[in-house]
Amino acid sequence: MRSATLSRRTPQGAPAPHALSDTELVLSGDVPLRDLDPWPLTVATYNIHGAVGTDGRFAPGRIARVLQEIKADVVALQEVPLGGSAQPDVLALLKEETGFFAVEGPTMKSEERRYGNAVLSRYPILAKESIDLSFGSREPRGALDADIDCHGHMLRVIATHLGLKPAERRAQIKRLLQAFDTDQAPVILMGDVNEWFMWGRTLRWLVSHFEAAPAPRTFPSRLPLFALDRIWISPRQRLLQVHVHRTALARVASDHLPLVAHIAG
Template identity: 70%
Template sequence: MMAPGSPWPLTVATYNIHSAVGFDGRFAPERIAAVLNEIGADVVALQEVPLGDRRRPNVLPILEEATGYTAVAGPTIDQPWRHYGNAVLTRFPVSAVRHLDLCVGLNEPRGALDADISCHGEPLRIVATHLGLRPGERRDQVKKLLETFDTDAMPVLLLGDLNEWFVWGRPLRWLTTRFEKTPSPRTFPSLKPVFALDRIWIHPRQRLVKVWVHHSALARTASDHLPLVAHIAG
């Protein structure tokens, strides 16, 4: 039952879809859509999303049609030859969208999609991101992210592929200080997960009651990451 005056309960997920290319090397956005339908989350953060360029079509209309979600794009690479980045899929109205620049030096462009969503008539902030491959890069990116979490005006969810496998590394310690510790099951690689690269954080923390990996047979093939799912109680 929904708590009065709150956006809960809610099920959320984060999923690096690997350009909709599975372990079999096949580009199959309809397979990603099928995994999303298996999960049935209210809000999903996606990473490595083809957004329509010379290489691959925009997969968001395909996912919208197959799942019933509303999609919001957060491109991090926006060129004629490559249009690519993050996205948020939601079953609720989106009231505002912001794009955070997390680029560091000459590394691959990175960013965060920062959206306000009206869940059951209450505001909820969703930040979806995919951090860089280098430790120093991730430290700078987490500092930039934390600078944006300077308000308690509404609950905040941070979801994404953090590319951080150092358990005691500074980025994870800094995020834990802001959001408190949350479960981090292994999601990569999907066939036999070894690393907990994908994460879900929420503020306030006490609402988060369960975090799990969706490891269906289809999910193990559809991408090189498994989806991470969380249930937030009312």
Template identity: 55%
Template sequence: MRLTLATYNIHGCVGLDGRYDPGRIVEVLRELDADIVALQEVDSPGHHGLELLWRLAHEVKLTPIAGPTLLERKGHYGNAVLTRCSPADVRLMDLSQPGREPRGAIDMEIACNGERLQVIATHLGLRPWERRLQVEELLKRFSRRHCVLMGDLNEWFLWGRPLRWIKRIFGHAPALRTFPSAVPIFALDRIWVRPPATLLRMEVHKTPRSRQASDHLPLKAAVEW
């Protein structure tokens, strides 16, 4: 089984020019052509549902899985996954901490070519103490031999405890710079795969469109079991 994975913080479809343009995000998703894409900061301003997610899924012909962390009358906001595989079981995790922006994760089983894969897609908090608590909760959930953790971890410190804990479970994974998209300095967006030997390659998706569409660049990985 060979799959292409990607994680992409779409910044509510607001590009570096300050313009809201879902069409640019659609174009980047088409460039990625991934089997499973974890999305962060999926926003639906001025609406009462998840219209943006459904639009993106329709345009790229992938199945949407919603994981909103803010549910409001003016619109929903949070995480999502787009996939061409078959979602077998989906569980939403609340990783919110008192006094901080609500955070969560999508913990799902995906069926691909007769195999089962556990994928957790997340967007962690900005404070170090938040991330430590959130990573502890996430790592308790992994139960399958074949599994993936991906998303915007907001971890600025490559030597921080959360990353050390993740490496104990998943082993080493490249830390590639994805933020800010114009001149990437920080490896905020990450993909880990278990077993680590199944990772064939990983790369930052740098194109003229991806540099403009969001303040993050997408991260893309090819895996084979």
């Protein structure tokens, strides 16, 4: 799936078990799968705001419950606490609660605090690569590039969180588009692109590469006004539907609402 310039690292360990629904089954002790055919695949992107809700409470359990509501097969997460001496590892909790495979892409790394992007997947994650999107003295940013094996159907997922300044986002998109310069498909880009303007240059570049995709509003979660969170797929015809997950729990669990898409095989 990946070009030769990208290194690979295979995640270690099996995912934790979780409660099974009537439509799930376990294959050879692996993560529960709803059936042997992964299509249509449900994917989502979710900025979890450090698991701090709109009520100011740190409550990672609410994020886990929102993920259970979504029932996605692959989830890109942003603003994820990844452990350290001064904070818990929220990704570890979400992995345990969902029973999914998980990989991380920290953008802030210190002894006290690790923080950044992550991908959760019902299906095995075969490889990952962190792409540094940092820009000058601005807050460190990055993308997490993961190869996922959906019952022999290879899927490349890039989870990202772009910067707040227009010049910053332009440089970051140029770097990402270089990573997409490959014949490998399908490729899914998901994340918080922080583009407040409908026809900002970064969005025009992405639409030129991926074609236009639905962009419902996701921020702020209580009364969404801006489409900050996006999902694109190449080839475009595989994108069936995009919608925002709006529930009472999702409106309080984070300052962003999850964005969900259904993808054809």
